[in-house]
Amino acid sequence: RDVYLGVGSGTHAEQTGKVMIEFEKVLLKEKPDLVVVVGDVNSTLAAALAAVKLHISAAHVEAGLRSYDRTMPEEINRLLTDQISDYLFTPSRDADENLKREGVPQEKIFFVGNVMVDSLLFNKARADQSQIFAQLKLAEEGYALLTLHRPSNVDEKHSLTNIMSAITEISESIPVVFPAHPRTRKKLREFNLDPHATVIASPDVIGAWQPQSQSSILITPPLSYLDFLKLEMYAKFVMTDSGGIQEETTVLNVPCLTLRDTTERPITITQGTNVLVGNSPRKIIEEA
Template sequence: MLISIVAGARPNFMKIAPIIDAIEEEEGISYRLIHTGQHYDKKMSGDFFEQLGIPEPHVNLEAGGGTQAEQTAAIMLKFEKELLANPSELVVVVGDVTSTMACAITAQKLCIPVAHVEGGIRSGDWSMPEEINRMVTDSITNYFFTTSEVANANLRRSGVTDDRIFFVGNTMIDTLLKQMPKLSKPYFWEELGLEKKQYLVLTLHRPSNVDDASQLKGLLKVLEDSEIQVPVVFPVHPRTCKNLEVFDIQLHNVKTVEPMSYLEFNYLVQNAMGVITDSGGITEETTVMGIPCMTLRDSTERPETCTLGTNVLLGSNPAALREALAKLQAGEWKKGTIPPLWDGKTAERIVGHISDIFKVEREKARLVF
């Protein structure tokens, strides 16, 4: 059995690594790894393949750059050629990036079934490109591998039957748990004089936070003026970096650094006093590590990080951030727990289900003929 595994952007790489490991332990399944090239610079792509032990892709579609529509079209055109040249029995897509949606559509147009790893999650915010990607992908997916009972319920409400839903856990946590012993001190640790539990980590990249000058300045001013007298380490997304210059924002307590490798970034998170972010994936990692997390968004597609984990949804009002920092300083942050099946064995369950699904399908075909 040949399956195609699609990765296109930084969040995907953490999710496919354990799936590939599990496939290599399973008899009767082979794979082609397709890198769409959605993220194409070294820090956003190459480092992850090296550090996570992901083999070289069988093909890189080199479809990065351009607008959302241009990128979607480029991925679909090139992925169609890949599937025609190398027909597979299943296309596995992960997460919610442009590549996820584009490759799911392409596969279905060629009558190849699709499995969506991390299916069913929803933020309810249609202004996020990721939410559109999730909804379109799930509307044409055959098999759903889910991270939570909330995702299962979302799928059932949309009409998906239970025989297509497989609650397996979170492959990103598989990667985190495997890589924890290898986490490495970032290059700037001594230069910034960092000490364990004596700094905060900040990540910002969503347009609602970084493309509006007053919003970005308001959030950063809270961190500059905070009564918590610890440095704030800010790995800066390329678009955010550009806006800091355009808006002429000067920082002192907030220390900007270049984008980091997986092992360095998670070392930074693991040893932080707390994390402030507008990312989704980081809220999962902080939940497993037990690190206080403040999310600067009005909605989240990962509610289990709030109901069970260490994450708190603050919205985008800088005043809410100020209050949350005071709570953290007072030692009043909630103690989280780890969601069910976030145990490092998700990929094994996924590959086991894929094997079972195709045994059943082949038996059906044998009986028909």
């Protein structure tokens, strides 16, 4: 059954602390033998910490990924969660090697593959039935897809201005669909970057968008998993600072421009469709 902890937005410390407090109550009531945590968000670390402090074993799904960039909050969460977990379920062989180099015993490491890819393949046929193309008046490979949410890109005006200037130039050649994270949307307004978008769609008017032949950017509300997956599947290319989308585009064989200087998923570069472009307008435009 689902348990809602009632923890919303806040600083990293606030979120981590509140999840620990509320999740500890669940653990004391349910008395589980094992807690399974997934990914690299604040709740991943918080739940693992709460468990091991009560002498409950923890298992980390998506263990061993490393960007080697400790300015990323997710990197701190990954490192600490892996150090305190009893079972480390890795998505790739390079993740195994990362853990071994950090002194994790071999008997704790289990290469299981990528559950996000499993989910994608399981839901691909359902995503194909999505009506998002009709709603946005799009055609296969007739648009680029953009996501943007990392603090280093969104919270600094210079970085966000650089990225949006590149996106604006790209949009003169191909429409750009941009499902915007709420914090990103807030920063676009705060930095007066909304004029870079020719159309800002709210949930009630999204179907009224008419793509233009020149300089077309559509900022939409966050989309459902299946709607977004369909957009990923048929995009000409994807621009993102998300880790998971790097993997999804590789599996879908869709070109991906990652708006970061590092990645915890190097296999998407060595064996996939991913290119690191940072937030340099010149490099973004060249690779697009």
